[in-house]
Amino acid sequence: MQNDKVLYDRDGFKCVMFSIDDESHEEKFLSVNQYLIVNNGEGFLIDPGCSAAFDDVLEAVERHMRPENLKYISFSHQDPDVAGSLAEWVSYSSAKLIFPAIWSRFMEHYGLMDSSRVLLVPDEGMAFEFNDKTLHFIPAHFLHSPGQFTIYDETSKVLFSADIGAAVLPVQEANKPIDDFDSYSEYLLSFHQRFMAANIFCKAWISRVSKFDVQIIAPQHGTLLTNEMVKQFLDWFSELKCGADLLGKNDT
Amino acid sequence: MSDKETLLELKAAAKELSLLYVEDNEGMLKSTVQFFQKFFKTVVSAKDGEEGLEKFQQQDFDLVITDLQMPHMNGFDMLEMIKAQSPHVKVIITSAHNERDQLHRAIKLGVNEYLIKPIKIDELTKAILEIIHVAENERNETVLYTQLHRVFNYQHNFVVMFEREEMLLANKNLLTLFGVYSLDAFKNKYHDLGEQFQEHDDFLTNTKAASWFKTISENIGKFFHVKLRDAQGKTHHLIVKMQNVPNKKDYFILSMDDVTELDLLSLLDKKENDNDVIVEENDELYKLLDAAAKNHIKINVHSFYKGLSITNPGIILEANEKRTILTCNVIQLKAMQYERNVILSSDLFPQDLYYASVRDIDFQAQRCSLSMGGLSAENATQREFIRIEPEEQQTVTLFYQNRKFGDEMKVLDISVKAVRIYTRHIIKGMENDDEINLDMVLNLNKRAFIIKAKGRVLKIIERKQGYELVINFYEEKRNKSLIDYVAKRQMALIREFKKMENSVDGVIYKN
Secondary structure, eight states: OOOOEEEEEETTEEEEEEEEEEEEETTEEEEEEEEEEEETTEEEEEOOOOGGGHHHHHHHHHTTSOGGGEEEEEOSSOOHHHHTTHHHHHHHOOOEEEEEGGGGGGGGGGTOEEGGGEEEEOTTOEEEEETTEEEEEEEOTTSSSTTOEEEEETTTTEEEEETTTOOOEEGGGTTOOOSOHHHHHHHHHHHHHHHSOOHHHHHHHHHHHTTSOOSEEEESSSOOEETHHHHHHHHHHHHOOOGGGGOOGGGO | OOOHHHHHHHHHHHTTOEEEEEOSOHHHHHHHHHHHHTTOSEEEEESSHHHHHHHHHHSOOSEEEEESOOSSSOHHHHHHHHHHHOTTOEEEEEESOOOHHHHHHHHHTTOSEEEESSOOHHHHHHHHHHHHHHHHHHHHHHHHHHHHHHHOOSSSEEEEEEETTEEEEEOHHHHHHTTOSSHHHHHHHHSOGGGGEEOOTTOOOOOSSOOHHHHHHTSTTOEEEEEEEOTTSOEEEEEEEEEEETTEEEEEEEEEEEOGGGOOHHHHOGGGOOOOSOOOOOHHHHHHHHHHHHTTOEEEEEEEETTEEEEEEEEEEEEOSSOEEEEEOHHHHHHHHHHSOEEEEOTTSSSEEEEEEEEEEETTTTEEEEEEEEEESSSGGGOSSOOBOOOSOEEEEEEETTEEEOTTEEEEEEOSSEEEEEESSOOTTOOTTOEEEEEEEEEETTEEEEEEEEEEEEEEEEETTEEEEEEEEOSSSOOHHHHHHHHHHHHHHHHHHHHHHTOSSOOOOOO
């Protein structure tokens, strides 16, 4: 099934969103998005997904570039729906793998013992030159994973936000554009309250992100946040009480 | 009055410094302390030498400003005690007298400035500023030479200290290389160090994408090659590395080792470098390894467990003609213990180093001894794709020109792109580039993976007993079962290796 959504395509530089695999639970639907950046024929794949999605994601990559030109695969955090296909990608491609420094000890559990194929993102994040374009690895610690990063692409102005902005949608709402943020935020709320560690981390991330001109927020689950929804989401997220903020007396 | 700019400069320079001000004139003491408090982080006052000494012993000061004629203990007696205790503390004397004896005593005590009362504010601020700059330079030099001592302990070394992109200090070796006597003279003549770096394959230079400084400062600790011409026009090959200065933000130390004598430029030149023979051990190689050891260079240590690549960083501790001592983590030592050979790679080396022998593995000290090493252009680290050995339980059937072969044949290793097959008997008529069909049944944890593949013969190699066929798979169609098998076999090998790694006695022997 072809679910490719082109987010940007200009002068040999392209950002594409795939929505392959879903985690369905009764009436709720958590789509899993993978993203590919193509710069003059060379590829940078973001959060490629679980092992079962490998074939479809590879096919999707092939629709936009020669897969042997895949240079980097980044894993924003260690969840199986992000990194579960690491062993397949390691076997199939010669791309360098990028993941948070603190998860480097886990890489063997996903199928890699060769540190020379790995680029580690330090806790403070980093600016990364993908050929002639810059990608900013922005720390998003504890949102939800410690060491997690989000990626801002200067060229397309897309912020690949990993689990931030993820929505659990009713089946009938999946893949629909968002008309009204307030009603959409209902689908964001329970996921973010449960998975994000505390508001202090939301604010820290927003303060880092606010330095950049974000046009699109591209989460690992759910719908893209575009135009005025970007600001509305960031405002909502900066005030969100979540995780430790919601601990009751009986929880400690 | 002192001009505003000087006062602002003093405010910036003194904001982290502490001052002890000793003066017996109470009116002057009070007003001057108020003035100093606008600039210094801490200002402590004392009304005579005795109190001044007492205050000095209670805390550290960067600067002491003192009168001379005071009751109980005069300024000189106090300063003698203070200088004995802290010889590097900076001192300004303020005195109504300028007799020769007093000036002489002040010089002997190492006083930095002697001001005659009545003191003008601009005179005092300028004197303080000058002393702060002297102290800063002294600190920088101390940092530089501490670093020098720690990082570089052999003679052919060039060292430069930077604050951001600005060269702050350069050692004598570097200035001599460029035929100048001071850093200012270097800057006047050459402007920027990076402008002297010449182009060579993958060497550090200014490029359109980034300046040399940006490239190296974003890769702290990584080694780069540099080619430059000295004042006499002679070409030098240097290995350079940037390091942070501990606790000093935006300060960097650039160290450059001259390896011209090793004559590696032609080896490092990609266009000329297509040889695949193992270079004989030689003195130059050990000089290079010795340089790596003395600079604590981080290298990559590669081992292969049934094709599974196990790579971790390591450091060469010692190198001579007989052996190379290496330190690396326990996982890597276990892998080396199994394979009994190892490959080392680094940006520093013109090619990877292959060692045929690994001995004296000490897990507690995390070190081992390597021998029989040499440069090797073609080895497993050059593999673009993971190539793993299957389990013994397998069958392979090969179809060639409508004939079927399978007896005494097995898959030695396989990747998503190619397979290496052992056959006891030569297949008559088979040549490179001939088309082959393969049916392989590879077992993995009692599950059979059926892999059908088509490809062409890349090469046929004669071995002592039999032959090896390398077959490249066709690329038009992705082989899902093959990718699945390689990924799962890789995971299984990791588990197998980890099980051995965690074994009670920790001893692994091949065969």
